[in-house]
Amino acid sequence: MKHWFKKNVHLKKHADMRTARRHSGKDLTIFSEMTALAIKHQAVNLSQGFPDFAIDNRLKKLLPEATDKDLNQYAPLAGSPLLLDNLVTFNAQRKNPIVISTDEIVVTPGASYGIYCALAAILTPGDEVIVLEPSYDSYVPAIEVNGGTPVFVSLDGDFRPDFAKIRAAVSEKTRAIIVNTPHNPSGTVWTAAYWDLLWDIVKDTEIIVISDEVYDLLCYDGRQFTSAFHHPKLRERTYAVFSFGKMFHATGWKVGYVLASEELTLAFKRVHQYLSFCVNAPAQYALAKYLEVFDAEANTRLLQEKRDFFLSEFSGLPFTVSAKAEGGYFQTLGYESISDLNDEDFAVWLTTEKKVCSIPVSAFYHDQHNTGKVRFCFAKKEETMLEAARLLKNSL
Numbered sequence: 001m002k003h004w005f006k007k008n009v010h011l012k013k014h015a016d017m018r019t020a021r022r023h024s025g026k027d028l029t030i031f032s033e034m035t036a037l038a039i040k041h042q043a044v045n046l047s048q049g050f051p052d053f054a055i056d057n058r059l060k061k062l063l064p065e066a067t068d069k070d071l072n073q074y075a076p077l078a079g080s081p082l083l084l085d086n087l088v089t090f091n092a093q094r095k096n097p098i099v100i101s102t103d104e105i106v107v108t109p110g111a112s113y114g115i116y117c118a119l120a121a122i123l124t125p126g127d128e129v130i131v132l133e134p135s136y137d138s139y140v141p142a143i144e145v146n147g148g149t150p151v152f153v154s155l156d157g158d159f160r161p162d163f164a165k166i167r168a169a170v171s172e173k174t175r176a177i178i179v180n181t182p183h184n185p186s187g188t189v190w191t192a193a194y195w196d197l198l199w200d201i202v203k204d205t206e207i208i209v210i211s212d213e214v215y216d217l218l219c220y221d222g223r224q225f226t227s228a229f230h231h232p233k234l235r236e237r238t239y240a241v242f243s244f245g246k247m248f249h250a251t252g253w254k255v256g257y258v259l260a261s262e263e264l265t266l267a268f269k270r271v272h273q274y275l276s277f278c279v280n281a282p283a284q285y286a287l288a289k290y291l292e293v294f295d296a297e298a299n300t301r302l303l304q305e306k307r308d309f310f311l312s313e314f315s316g317l318p319f320t321v322s323a324k325a326e327g328g329y330f331q332t333l334g335y336e337s338i339s340d341l342n343d344e345d346f347a348v349w350l351t352t353e354k355k356v357c358s359i360p361v362s363a364f365y366h367d368q369h370n371t372g373k374v375r376f377c378f379a380k381k382e383e384t385m386l387e388a389a390r391l392l393k394n395s396l
């Protein structure tokens, strides 16, 4: 008995060492935390970014079609040939075409994986990666697990990049910069001029741009989506990361793709080969066939209408809108005329007391400083947003 106890104490010490923290991210992400709180308090969940409406029926039906066709074995490393071909066509047919070859695409198990793999492909211990805050919560853990050090640069008050600050953050150790457009949480969209300014900063360095473009199709009010890949020089230095989860409102499918030059793609595959090797084959078939009938403009219109519906329902409430979301799934709102709580406490209070759940914008900063803003997801059924507005109208 005594011996058994000693042995296990010894094992525990080793376990602690083996399972020591490898990154500074939270053990439970803010999105899981707030969704759990919404469920616990039966609040309307406008926090985590997932649509609560059905995906297109045609896409639904393609999944069983794939399994019926016996497409149930490993797909090739880079992606199923049909999906790669259809991605070349889809990108060429954008309003602002992206011209690529199949050798510049890797299909991935989601965008977060794509970002992780890109970092794993290029980082060596001690490398610095510039992160523009507020930023999506997976970036920093992915940098740190891969031996890198994040260097934080704040976006300006309107959530736009400050290129002087970015330039000042570049050091000899800078290996990459992570950019996100349309931006989560603010919804701002990068223009071609921004990419020119970024190129000017990185052109005489070896910095790689990891461009998170998961909301590419959701640019509103006639705005044009401009990828890092549209820039003739920058595209040679870029991993551009996309997500079918966001494109087709099927976040649970967890399939995405990464565009990069052949050289960067080769480096990416060196990691991907041994991490996942390939991606769910029936889903790849379904996504490829759906791309053949998908109406990207109708998709943008649908989400723009949802943004407008959200804004009009919330317009009678004492929130402040600094700017309408230019793209993406989210609208951030100020609440200074409702409460002087910090944003984290306010989001918890709104969930537990008013039964509407949001995300505090502080969660997108490494120091979690109070921003006085919360983020609402409008990728929801009208009835869901209506219910949220009704609850708040009755009690704020």
Ligand code: PMP
Pocket (backbone or CB within 6 Å): 049, 109, 110, 111, 112, 113, 136, 180, 183, 184, 212, 214, 242, 243, 244, 245, 246, 251, 254, 255, 256
């Ligand atoms: N980047 C951003 C900006 C996101 O909002 C999300 C959330 N889905 C992701 C990446 C992750 O995408 P995926 O689910 O395809 O991994």
Ligand code: GLN
Pocket (backbone or CB within 6 Å): 029, 031, 032, 047, 048, 049, 050, 184
């Ligand atoms: N991207 C989603 C959001 O910003 C969350 C995804 C997740 O739960 N990790 O809300």
